[in-house]
Amino acid sequence: MDINNLKEEFKRIYKKEGERCFFSPGRVNLIGEHIDYNGGFVFPCALEFGTYGVISKRQDNIVNLASTNFDLRVSFNIDDIVYKEEDDWANYPKGVIKLMKDRGYNVEGMDILISGNIPNGAGLSSSASLEVITGVIVNDLFNNKSIDMIDLVKISQEAENKFVGVNCGIMDQFAVAMGEKDKAIMLNCDTLEYSYAEFDLKEYSLIIMNTNKRRALNESKYNERRAECDEALDIIKKYKKVNYLCDLSIDDYNEIEKYLTADNIKNRAKHAIYENTRVKEAFKALNEGDISRFGNLLTESHESLKNLYEVTGKELDTIVDESLKVDGCIGARMTGAGFGGCAIAIVKTSELENFKSIVARNYEKKIGYKSDFYISKISYGTREI
Numbered sequence: 001m002d003i004n005n006l007k008e009e010f011k012r013i014y015k016k017e018g019e020r021c022f023f024s025p026g027r028v029n030l031i032g033e034h035i036d037y038n039g040g041f042v043f044p045c046a047l048e049f050g051t052y053g054v055i056s057k058r059q060d061n062i063v064n065l066a067s068t069n070f071d072l073r074v075s076f077n078i079d080d081i082v083y084k085e086e087d088d089w090a091n092y093p094k095g096v097i098k099l100m101k102d103r104g105y106n107v108e109g110m111d112i113l114i115s116g117n118i119p120n121g122a123g124l125s126s127s128a129s130l131e132v133i134t135g136v137i138v139n140d141l142f143n144n145k146s147i148d149m150i151d152l153v154k155i156s157q158e159a160e161n162k163f164v165g166v167n168c169g170i171m172d173q174f175a176v177a178m179g180e181k182d183k184a185i186m187l188n189c190d191t192l193e194y195s196y197a198e199f200d201l202k203e204y205s206l207i208i209m210n211t212n213k214r215r216a217l218n219e220s221k222y223n224e225r226r227a228e229c230d231e232a233l234d235i236i237k238k239y240k241k242v243n244y245l246c247d248l249s250i251d252d253y254n255e256i257e258k259y260l261t262a263d264n265i266k267n268r269a270k271h272a273i274y275e276n277t278r279v280k281e282a283f284k285a286l287n288e289g290d291i292s293r294f295g296n297l298l299t300e301s302h303e304s305l306k307n308l309y310e311v312t313g314k315e316l317d318t319i320v321d322e323s324l325k326v327d328g329c330i331g332a333r334m335t336g337a338g339f340g341g342c343a344i345a346i347v348k349t350s351e352l353e354n355f356k357s358i359v360a361r362n363y364e365k366k367i368g369y370k371s372d373f374y375i376s377k378i379s380y381g382t383r384e385i
Protein backbone atom coordinates (compact mmCIF):
# COMPACT_ATOMS: atom_id res chain seq x y z
CA MET A 1 0.00 0.00 0.00
CA ASP A 2 1.50 3.37 -0.88
CA ILE A 3 1.87 5.99 1.79
CA ASN A 4 -0.98 8.21 0.54
CA ASN A 5 -3.40 5.31 0.59
CA LEU A 6 -2.18 4.45 4.04
CA LYS A 7 -2.88 7.99 5.24
CA GLU A 8 -6.37 7.76 3.70
CA GLU A 9 -6.93 4.50 5.53
CA PHE A 10 -5.73 6.12 8.76
CA LYS A 11 -8.31 8.88 8.28
CA ARG A 12 -11.05 6.35 7.61
CA ILE A 13 -10.24 4.40 10.79
CA TYR A 14 -9.44 7.23 13.21
CA LYS A 15 -11.51 10.09 11.69
CA LYS A 16 -8.52 12.41 11.75
CA GLU A 17 -5.31 13.07 9.84
CA GLY A 18 -2.24 10.91 10.41
CA GLU A 19 0.49 13.31 11.55
CA ARG A 20 3.68 11.44 10.80
CA CYS A 21 4.88 8.39 8.85
CA PHE A 22 7.68 5.96 9.66
CA PHE A 23 9.25 3.00 7.91
CA SER A 24 11.17 0.04 9.29
CA PRO A 25 12.73 -2.59 7.00
CA GLY A 26 12.87 -6.37 7.16
CA ARG A 27 16.27 -8.02 7.06
CA VAL A 28 18.08 -10.84 5.42
CA ASN A 29 21.14 -12.43 6.95
CA LEU A 30 23.88 -13.11 4.40
CA ILE A 31 25.88 -15.42 6.66
CA GLY A 32 26.46 -16.08 10.37
CA GLU A 33 23.47 -18.13 11.41
CA HIS A 34 22.70 -19.06 15.01
CA ILE A 35 25.72 -17.02 15.92
CA ASP A 36 24.29 -13.93 17.61
CA TYR A 37 23.50 -15.70 20.89
CA ASN A 38 26.89 -17.43 20.70
CA GLY A 39 28.74 -14.12 20.80
CA GLY A 40 30.15 -14.13 17.28
CA PHE A 41 29.85 -12.19 14.02
CA VAL A 42 26.77 -11.91 11.83
CA PHE A 43 26.48 -10.25 8.43
CA PRO A 44 22.90 -9.12 7.73
CA CYS A 45 21.41 -6.28 5.71
CA ALA A 46 18.15 -4.35 5.69
CA LEU A 47 15.65 -4.86 2.86
CA GLU A 48 13.49 -2.40 0.98
CA PHE A 49 10.35 -4.16 2.17
CA GLY A 50 9.21 -3.59 5.68
CA THR A 51 6.67 -2.04 7.99
CA TYR A 52 5.02 1.35 7.56
CA GLY A 53 3.47 3.21 10.46
CA VAL A 54 1.22 6.28 10.38
CA ILE A 55 0.53 7.92 13.72
CA SER A 56 -1.10 10.78 15.43
CA LYS A 57 -0.84 11.77 19.09
CA ARG A 58 -3.85 11.63 21.43
CA GLN A 59 -4.70 13.77 24.43
CA ASP A 60 -5.14 10.78 26.77
CA ASN A 61 -3.19 7.66 27.76
CA ILE A 62 -4.77 5.31 25.25
CA VAL A 63 -2.84 3.62 22.47
CA ASN A 64 -4.91 2.32 19.55
CA LEU A 65 -3.31 -0.11 17.15
CA ALA A 66 -4.73 -1.09 13.77
CA SER A 67 -3.13 -2.81 10.80
CA THR A 68 -3.98 -3.15 7.13
CA ASN A 69 -2.67 -6.73 7.28
CA PHE A 70 -4.88 -8.07 10.06
CA ASP A 71 -8.48 -7.35 11.10
CA LEU A 72 -7.55 -7.36 14.78
CA ARG A 73 -7.51 -3.94 16.44
CA VAL A 74 -6.11 -3.50 19.91
CA SER A 75 -6.56 -0.68 22.38
CA PHE A 76 -4.83 -0.30 25.75
CA ASN A 77 -3.93 2.19 28.44
CA ILE A 78 -0.20 2.89 28.73
CA ASP A 79 -0.44 2.42 32.50
CA ASP A 80 -1.77 -1.09 32.14
CA ILE A 81 0.07 -3.08 29.49
CA VAL A 82 -0.09 -6.86 29.78
CA TYR A 83 0.68 -9.65 27.34
CA LYS A 84 -2.47 -11.20 25.90
CA GLU A 85 -2.28 -14.09 23.52
CA GLU A 86 -5.36 -12.89 21.64
CA ASP A 87 -3.61 -9.58 20.93
CA ASP A 88 -1.41 -11.49 18.50
CA TRP A 89 0.75 -9.08 16.38
CA ALA A 90 -0.05 -6.17 18.71
CA ASN A 91 1.99 -7.79 21.49
CA TYR A 92 5.20 -6.65 19.75
CA PRO A 93 4.43 -2.91 19.90
CA LYS A 94 2.84 -3.38 23.33
CA GLY A 95 6.02 -5.00 24.65
CA VAL A 96 8.23 -2.19 23.36
CA ILE A 97 5.94 0.53 24.72
CA LYS A 98 5.79 -1.17 28.12
CA LEU A 99 9.53 -1.55 28.34
CA MET A 100 10.14 2.08 27.40
CA LYS A 101 7.65 3.19 30.00
CA ASP A 102 9.21 0.91 32.64
CA ARG A 103 12.59 2.45 31.88
CA GLY A 104 11.20 5.88 32.61
CA TYR A 105 10.91 7.21 29.07
CA ASN A 106 8.02 9.48 28.23
CA VAL A 107 5.12 7.63 26.59
CA GLU A 108 1.73 9.17 25.82
CA GLY A 109 -1.42 8.10 24.01
CA MET A 110 -1.42 7.69 20.22
CA ASP A 111 -3.34 6.23 17.30
CA ILE A 112 -1.24 3.98 15.09
CA LEU A 113 -1.92 2.32 11.76
CA ILE A 114 0.60 -0.30 10.70
CA SER A 115 1.02 -1.76 7.24
CA GLY A 116 3.66 -4.32 6.35
CA ASN A 117 4.82 -5.84 3.08
CA ILE A 118 7.25 -8.37 4.55
CA PRO A 119 5.81 -11.83 3.91
CA ASN A 120 4.61 -12.98 7.32
CA GLY A 121 6.34 -16.00 8.86
CA ALA A 122 8.99 -16.00 6.13
CA GLY A 123 11.87 -15.40 8.53
CA LEU A 124 12.59 -11.90 7.19
CA SER A 125 12.07 -10.34 10.63
CA SER A 126 8.63 -8.79 10.39
CA SER A 127 8.45 -8.86 14.19
CA ALA A 128 11.79 -7.09 14.73
CA SER A 129 10.73 -4.54 12.14
CA LEU A 130 7.53 -3.86 14.07
CA GLU A 131 9.37 -3.65 17.39
CA VAL A 132 11.95 -1.19 16.17
CA ILE A 133 9.40 1.03 14.38
CA THR A 134 7.50 1.25 17.68
CA GLY A 135 10.65 2.25 19.54
CA VAL A 136 11.55 4.90 16.97
CA ILE A 137 8.00 6.31 17.01
CA VAL A 138 7.95 6.65 20.80
CA ASN A 139 11.46 8.12 20.78
CA ASP A 140 10.66 10.66 18.05
CA LEU A 141 7.22 11.63 19.29
CA PHE A 142 7.76 11.87 23.03
CA ASN A 143 11.46 11.82 23.85
CA ASN A 144 12.81 14.25 21.30
CA LYS A 145 14.98 11.48 19.80
CA SER A 146 17.03 11.34 22.99
CA ILE A 147 17.31 7.56 23.04
CA ASP A 148 20.25 6.11 21.15
CA MET A 149 19.35 3.75 18.28
CA ILE A 150 21.41 0.93 19.83
CA ASP A 151 19.39 1.30 23.05
CA LEU A 152 16.21 1.00 21.00
CA VAL A 153 17.66 -2.18 19.49
CA LYS A 154 18.26 -3.59 22.98
CA ILE A 155 14.80 -2.57 24.18
CA SER A 156 13.22 -4.23 21.12
CA GLN A 157 15.12 -7.46 21.72
CA GLU A 158 14.21 -7.42 25.40
CA ALA A 159 10.53 -6.88 24.52
CA GLU A 160 10.65 -9.96 22.32
CA ASN A 161 12.51 -12.01 24.97
CA LYS A 162 10.56 -10.99 28.04
CA PHE A 163 7.17 -9.74 26.87
CA VAL A 164 6.48 -11.95 23.85
CA GLY A 165 8.57 -14.80 25.26
CA VAL A 166 10.77 -15.59 22.27
CA ASN A 167 14.40 -16.02 23.24
CA CYS A 168 15.94 -14.46 20.09
CA GLY A 169 19.40 -12.93 19.83
CA ILE A 170 20.09 -9.32 18.85
CA MET A 171 20.80 -9.68 15.13
CA ASP A 172 17.34 -8.99 13.70
CA GLN A 173 16.60 -5.83 15.65
CA PHE A 174 20.12 -4.56 15.00
CA ALA A 175 19.92 -5.16 11.24
CA VAL A 176 16.49 -3.53 11.00
CA ALA A 177 17.54 -0.45 12.97
CA MET A 178 21.07 0.06 11.66
CA GLY A 179 20.71 -0.83 7.96
CA GLU A 180 22.38 1.37 5.37
CA LYS A 181 21.64 1.64 1.66
CA ASP A 182 23.67 -0.87 -0.40
CA LYS A 183 25.63 -2.00 2.65
CA ALA A 184 25.80 -5.17 4.71
CA ILE A 185 26.41 -4.89 8.44
CA MET A 186 29.30 -6.77 10.03
CA LEU A 187 28.22 -7.00 13.64
CA ASN A 188 30.12 -8.39 16.59
CA CYS A 189 27.23 -9.65 18.71
CA ASP A 190 29.35 -9.73 21.86
CA THR A 191 30.58 -6.13 21.86
CA LEU A 192 27.99 -4.68 19.41
CA GLU A 193 30.85 -3.12 17.47
CA TYR A 194 29.90 -2.95 13.82
CA SER A 195 31.11 -1.84 10.43
CA TYR A 196 29.61 -1.77 6.96
CA ALA A 197 30.70 -3.53 3.79
CA GLU A 198 29.69 -2.30 0.35
CA PHE A 199 27.14 -4.80 -0.94
CA ASP A 200 28.34 -5.03 -4.51
CA LEU A 201 27.93 -8.43 -6.10
CA LYS A 202 29.17 -7.21 -9.52
CA GLU A 203 27.48 -9.25 -12.25
CA TYR A 204 25.59 -11.28 -9.64
CA SER A 205 22.37 -10.62 -7.69
CA LEU A 206 20.99 -11.70 -4.38
CA ILE A 207 17.69 -13.51 -4.67
CA ILE A 208 15.49 -14.38 -1.72
CA MET A 209 13.51 -17.61 -2.01
CA ASN A 210 10.55 -18.29 0.23
CA THR A 211 9.88 -22.00 0.80
CA ASN A 212 6.40 -21.00 2.01
CA LYS A 213 6.89 -23.41 4.85
CA ARG A 214 5.90 -21.17 7.70
CA ARG A 215 8.22 -20.85 10.58
CA ALA A 216 7.41 -19.58 14.02
CA LEU A 217 10.29 -19.18 16.41
CA ASN A 218 8.42 -20.27 19.51
CA GLU A 219 7.19 -23.43 17.83
CA SER A 220 10.60 -24.35 16.56
CA LYS A 221 13.59 -25.99 18.10
CA TYR A 222 15.25 -22.59 18.48
CA ASN A 223 15.35 -22.67 22.27
CA GLU A 224 16.54 -26.26 22.24
CA ARG A 225 19.52 -25.25 20.08
CA ARG A 226 20.34 -22.40 22.44
CA ALA A 227 20.28 -24.81 25.37
CA GLU A 228 22.56 -27.24 23.55
CA CYS A 229 25.05 -24.44 22.92
CA ASP A 230 24.94 -23.51 26.60
CA GLU A 231 25.61 -27.12 27.49
CA ALA A 232 28.64 -27.20 25.17
CA LEU A 233 29.88 -23.94 26.65
CA ASP A 234 29.59 -25.24 30.22
CA ILE A 235 31.79 -28.20 29.33
CA ILE A 236 34.33 -26.06 27.44
CA LYS A 237 34.57 -23.58 30.32
CA LYS A 238 36.19 -26.30 32.43
CA TYR A 239 39.15 -26.23 30.06
CA LYS A 240 39.23 -22.76 28.53
CA LYS A 241 38.50 -19.27 29.75
CA VAL A 242 35.70 -18.19 27.41
CA ASN A 243 32.39 -16.36 27.64
CA TYR A 244 30.89 -17.60 24.37
CA LEU A 245 31.38 -20.48 21.96
CA CYS A 246 32.49 -17.96 19.34
CA ASP A 247 35.43 -16.90 21.52
CA LEU A 248 37.07 -20.11 20.35
CA SER A 249 39.19 -20.41 17.20
CA ILE A 250 39.18 -23.55 15.06
CA ASP A 251 42.48 -24.58 16.70
CA ASP A 252 40.90 -24.18 20.15
CA TYR A 253 37.98 -26.28 18.97
CA ASN A 254 40.26 -29.07 17.79
CA GLU A 255 41.85 -29.10 21.24
CA ILE A 256 38.58 -29.36 23.20
CA GLU A 257 36.53 -31.48 20.79
CA LYS A 258 37.40 -34.64 22.75
CA TYR A 259 35.55 -33.35 25.79
CA LEU A 260 32.29 -32.96 23.86
CA THR A 261 31.26 -36.56 23.99
CA ALA A 262 27.60 -36.23 23.00
CA ASP A 263 27.30 -35.87 19.20
CA ASN A 264 24.58 -33.25 19.21
CA ILE A 265 26.51 -31.03 21.64
CA LYS A 266 29.74 -31.42 19.68
CA ASN A 267 28.04 -30.65 16.36
CA ARG A 268 26.28 -27.51 17.62
CA ALA A 269 29.56 -26.14 18.99
CA LYS A 270 31.43 -27.04 15.83
CA HIS A 271 28.87 -25.22 13.68
CA ALA A 272 29.05 -22.06 15.77
CA ILE A 273 32.85 -21.91 15.76
CA TYR A 274 33.30 -22.69 12.05
CA GLU A 275 30.39 -20.46 11.01
CA ASN A 276 31.91 -17.56 12.90
CA THR A 277 35.15 -18.05 10.94
CA ARG A 278 33.18 -18.16 7.70
CA VAL A 279 31.54 -14.81 8.47
CA LYS A 280 34.93 -13.15 8.80
CA GLU A 281 36.03 -14.73 5.52
CA ALA A 282 32.80 -13.68 3.80
CA PHE A 283 33.29 -10.09 4.96
CA LYS A 284 36.80 -10.15 3.52
CA ALA A 285 35.66 -11.79 0.27
CA LEU A 286 32.93 -9.19 -0.26
CA ASN A 287 35.32 -6.33 0.46
CA GLU A 288 37.81 -7.80 -2.01
CA GLY A 289 35.12 -8.32 -4.65
CA ASP A 290 35.67 -12.09 -4.61
CA ILE A 291 32.04 -13.02 -5.22
CA SER A 292 32.76 -16.60 -6.08
CA ARG A 293 34.47 -17.16 -2.70
CA PHE A 294 31.56 -15.35 -1.03
CA GLY A 295 29.11 -17.72 -2.76
CA ASN A 296 31.08 -20.80 -1.71
CA LEU A 297 31.03 -19.69 1.92
CA LEU A 298 27.25 -19.36 1.78
CA THR A 299 26.91 -22.90 0.51
CA GLU A 300 29.29 -24.20 3.21
CA SER A 301 27.18 -22.41 5.79
CA HIS A 302 24.07 -24.21 4.59
CA GLU A 303 25.80 -27.59 4.74
CA SER A 304 26.79 -26.90 8.33
CA LEU A 305 23.28 -25.74 9.29
CA LYS A 306 21.92 -28.90 7.72
CA ASN A 307 24.36 -31.50 9.02
CA LEU A 308 25.75 -30.05 12.25
CA TYR A 309 23.14 -27.62 13.54
CA GLU A 310 20.18 -29.52 12.07
CA VAL A 311 17.88 -26.57 11.50
CA THR A 312 17.10 -26.84 7.78
CA GLY A 313 14.45 -29.43 6.90
CA LYS A 314 13.39 -30.78 3.55
CA GLU A 315 11.90 -27.57 2.15
CA LEU A 316 15.02 -25.45 2.75
CA ASP A 317 17.34 -28.26 1.65
CA THR A 318 15.35 -28.81 -1.52
CA ILE A 319 15.29 -25.14 -2.52
CA VAL A 320 19.03 -24.82 -1.86
CA ASP A 321 19.90 -28.04 -3.70
CA GLU A 322 17.75 -27.10 -6.69
CA SER A 323 19.31 -23.62 -6.76
CA LEU A 324 22.85 -24.95 -6.80
CA LYS A 325 22.04 -27.18 -9.77
CA VAL A 326 21.19 -24.19 -11.98
CA ASP A 327 23.90 -22.58 -14.13
CA GLY A 328 24.81 -19.15 -12.87
CA CYS A 329 24.10 -19.89 -9.19
CA ILE A 330 27.34 -19.67 -7.20
CA GLY A 331 26.05 -20.10 -3.65
CA ALA A 332 22.88 -20.66 -1.65
CA ARG A 333 21.84 -21.12 1.93
CA MET A 334 18.95 -20.89 4.35
CA THR A 335 18.67 -17.56 6.15
CA GLY A 336 17.26 -16.75 9.60
CA ALA A 337 16.31 -19.30 12.22
CA GLY A 338 15.64 -22.15 9.78
CA PHE A 339 13.04 -24.95 9.84
CA GLY A 340 11.24 -23.16 7.00
CA GLY A 341 11.06 -19.56 5.87
CA CYS A 342 13.53 -18.23 3.32
CA ALA A 343 16.78 -19.14 1.65
CA ILE A 344 19.03 -16.89 -0.40
CA ALA A 345 21.06 -17.51 -3.54
CA ILE A 346 23.74 -15.61 -5.43
CA VAL A 347 22.87 -15.81 -9.10
CA LYS A 348 24.28 -14.27 -12.28
CA THR A 349 21.96 -11.35 -12.98
CA SER A 350 21.56 -12.32 -16.64
CA GLU A 351 20.37 -15.80 -15.56
CA LEU A 352 17.83 -14.70 -12.95
CA GLU A 353 14.64 -15.38 -14.93
CA ASN A 354 15.85 -18.77 -16.02
CA PHE A 355 16.97 -19.55 -12.47
CA LYS A 356 13.59 -18.65 -10.98
CA SER A 357 11.58 -20.73 -13.40
CA ILE A 358 13.76 -23.83 -13.00
CA VAL A 359 13.91 -23.66 -9.19
CA ALA A 360 10.19 -22.89 -8.92
CA ARG A 361 9.29 -25.83 -11.12
CA ASN A 362 11.57 -28.34 -9.40
CA TYR A 363 10.67 -27.17 -5.89
CA GLU A 364 6.96 -27.54 -6.56
CA LYS A 365 7.49 -30.96 -8.12
CA LYS A 366 9.36 -32.18 -5.03
CA ILE A 367 7.53 -30.39 -2.22
CA GLY A 368 4.01 -30.17 -3.60
CA TYR A 369 3.47 -26.43 -3.26
CA LYS A 370 4.88 -23.23 -4.68
CA SER A 371 7.84 -21.13 -3.64
CA ASP A 372 8.13 -17.35 -4.03
CA PHE A 373 11.08 -15.27 -5.15
CA TYR A 374 11.97 -11.71 -4.19
CA ILE A 375 14.63 -9.35 -5.38
CA SER A 376 15.15 -6.54 -2.94
CA LYS A 377 17.45 -3.57 -2.83
CA ILE A 378 19.56 -3.28 0.31
CA SER A 379 18.21 -0.29 2.11
CA TYR A 380 18.15 2.00 5.13
CA GLY A 381 17.22 1.20 8.72
CA THR A 382 14.15 2.44 10.59
CA ARG A 383 13.34 6.13 10.03
CA GLU A 384 10.69 8.78 9.55
CA ILE A 385 9.54 9.14 5.95
Ligand code: GLA
Pocket: 032, 033, 034, 035, 036, 037, 168, 169, 170, 171, 172, 336, 337, 338
Ligand atom coordinates in the same frame (compact mmCIF):
# COMPACT_ATOMS: atom_id res chain seq x y z
C1 GLA B 1 16.30 -15.68 14.43
C2 GLA B 1 16.63 -14.89 15.70
C3 GLA B 1 18.01 -14.26 15.59
C4 GLA B 1 19.07 -15.28 15.18
C5 GLA B 1 18.60 -16.10 13.99
C6 GLA B 1 19.52 -17.24 13.65
O1 GLA B 1 16.18 -14.81 13.34
O2 GLA B 1 15.67 -13.87 15.91
O3 GLA B 1 18.34 -13.65 16.81
O4 GLA B 1 19.41 -16.11 16.26
O5 GLA B 1 17.29 -16.64 14.18
O6 GLA B 1 20.73 -16.76 13.19
